[in-house]
Amino acid sequence: xxxxxxxxxxxxxxxxxxxxxxxxxxxxxxxxxxxxxxxxxxxxxxxxxxxxxxxxxxxxxxxxxxxxxxxxxxxxxxxxxxxxxxxxxxxxxxxxxxxxxxxxxxxxxxxxxxxxxxxxxxxxxxxxxxxxxxxxxxxxxxxxxxxxxxx
Amino acid sequence: xxxxxxxxxxxxxxxxxxxxxxxxxxxxxxxxxxxxxxxxxxxxxxxxxxxxxxxxxxxxxxxxxxxxxxxxxxxxxxxxxxxxxxxxxxxxxxxxxxxxxxxxxxxxxxxxxxxxxxxxxxxxxxxxxxxxxxxxxxxxxxxxxxxxxxxxxxxxxxxxxxxxxxxxxxxxxxxxxxxxxxxxxxxxxxxxxxxxxxxxxxxxxxxxxxxxxxxxxxxxxxxxxxxxxxxxxxxxxxxxxxxxxxxxxxxxxxxxxxxxxxxxxxxxxxxxxxxxxxxxxxxxxxxxxxxxxxxxxxxxxxxxxxxxxxxxxxxx
Numbered sequence: 001x002x003x004x005x006x007x008x009x010x011x012x013x014x015x016x017x018x019x020x021x022x023x024x025x026x027x028x029x030x031x032x033x034x035x036x037x038x039x040x041x042x043x044x045x046x047x048x049x050x051x052x053x054x055x056x057x058x059x060x061x062x063x064x065x066x067x068x069x070x071x072x073x074x075x076x077x078x079x080x081x082x083x084x085x086x087x088x089x090x091x092x093x094x095x096x097x098x099x100x101x102x103x104x105x106x107x108x109x110x111x112x113x114x115x116x117x118x119x120x121x122x123x124x125x126x127x128x129x130x131x132x133x134x135x136x137x138x139x140x141x142x143x144x145x146x147x148x149x150x151x
Numbered sequence: 152x153x154x155x156x157x158x159x160x161x162x163x164x165x166x167x168x169x170x171x172x173x174x175x176x177x178x179x180x181x182x183x184x185x186x187x188x189x190x191x192x193x194x195x196x197x198x199x200x201x202x203x204x205x206x207x208x209x210x211x212x213x214x215x216x217x218x219x220x221x222x223x224x225x226x227x228x229x230x231x232x233x234x235x236x237x238x239x240x241x242x243x244x245x246x247x248x249x250x251x252x253x254x255x256x257x258x259x260x261x262x263x264x265x266x267x268x269x270x271x272x273x274x275x276x277x278x279x280x281x282x283x284x285x286x287x288x289x290x291x292x293x294x295x296x297x298x299x300x301x302x303x304x305x306x307x308x309x310x311x312x313x314x315x316x317x318x319x320x321x322x323x324x325x326x327x328x329x330x331x332x333x334x335x336x337x338x339x340x341x342x343x344x345x346x347x348x349x350x351x352x353x354x355x356x357x358x359x360x361x362x363x364x365x366x367x368x369x370x371x372x373x374x375x376x377x378x379x380x381x382x383x384x385x386x387x388x389x390x391x392x393x394x395x396x397x398x399x400x401x402x403x404x405x406x407x408x409x410x411x412x413x414x415x416x417x418x419x420x421x422x423x424x425x426x427x428x429x430x431x432x433x434x435x436x437x438x439x440x441x442x443x444x445x446x447x448x449x450x451x452x453x454x455x456x457x458x459x460x461x462x463x464x465x466x467x
Contacts, residue, residue: 110427
């Protein structure tokens with residue numbers, strides 16, 4: 001457990017590095033789209049859908065890029081969610097967030113969010129707008145409860 | 152016969168007991184046969200304790216009375232005889248178990264349950280120990296329910312005290328809303344306990360249903376998945392019976408022998424959590440599947456209400 005927590009802390013510490021390394025491989029056109037705005041999450045979904053199919057998620061060769069994309073999504077949430085904190089569930093194996101880096105607001109409003117929970121459905125359903133919808137849902141609820149001042 | 156006459160002559164109380172309860176004579180002869188050196192006082196005590204037992208239970212009782220532990224327990228608390236009587240047809244180890252007898256005795260005292268009804272219900276129970284374990288007075292069941300009604304997940308293993316507590320409180324809610332016949336606790340409890348054998352495995356119903364779906368979704372990833380939901384500022388664990396991450400769809404499976412699922416507090420908490428999952432985009436589709444039962448009118452209305460309506464599916 002302690003080792004897993006340390007792995008998670010290291011994973012969080014390297015979020016920016018992973019994104020930067022990934023950006024180097026992208027065209028300027030794409031990099032311009034991935035500007036950490038809320039709308040950029042739609043662009044990320046389009047990119048995922050165009051580049052990958054479901055089986056690719058299980059292919060070790062794609063792990064690095066998938067990890068970088070997940071990092072990008074999490075960082076975007078961190079920038080837009082008030083008091084976002086990175087968390088990980090390491091106890092309950094039946095929890096859908098088990099061993100998946102996630103983010104939650106503080107105080108907690110709505111659920112923790114992990115991009116890893118939604119990669120499958122994004123590719124399977126070829127659905128655009130889910131990441132944005134989840135971000136805005138919690139952000140708006142938070143503002144409703146605590147106002148914008150706490151972010 | 153000489154010993155019998157001696158006992159009658161020696162003990163006026165024994166004489167009176169025989170006059171008022173002829174089965175005391177049976178007790179005398181059976182016990183002296185089993186324990187030739189038994190004193191009149193010992194026989195008198197046994198006959199007094201066993202005086203209300205039906206004749207067909209005497210042999211077993213006298214045999215059990217020879218056991219030191221059982222003997223001591225019933226002599227200390229003669230009310231245990233009623234409890235013993237209700238399970239006399241069970242194995243010797245079961246009916247001489249003092250914990251079992253105390254549990255049943257408390258249940259009989261607190262519910263005023265008719266012994267003959269208990270005896271008859273016990274005879275039909277295939278899992279005798281479980282039948283006894285579920286003999287929990289109403290107040291205690293309510294306490295159990297209070298302990299978890301706001302703390303999901305609510306998927307209780309049939310037939311456990313928590314499951315019985317959940318079902319009883321669900322039934323009571325239906326009664327409050329005028330949606331059932333409002334059986335009293337004793338009748339309801341007998342009905343519940345009588346169904347113990349219907350469920351051989353806690354998850355068989357939902358496992359069978361899940362397999363019948365043919366979803367491309369392995370059981371270890373799709374059955375009994377927990378999602379954290381924050382409702383009114385509190386994190387709740389919502390354990391969905393079936394959750395398909397690849398399609399963001401889920402199913403809640405209800406199998407109530409009583410035929411109806413009412414809008415009790417724990418059920419409302421589940422609906423609230425599920426609607427939050429739909430509202431936040433964590434789920435795109437959610438069905439509540441009722442197998443061999445159906446939602447009450449108010450529950451169905453709540454499930455199907457907008458926004459974030461939940462589909463109701465009723466299976467025979």
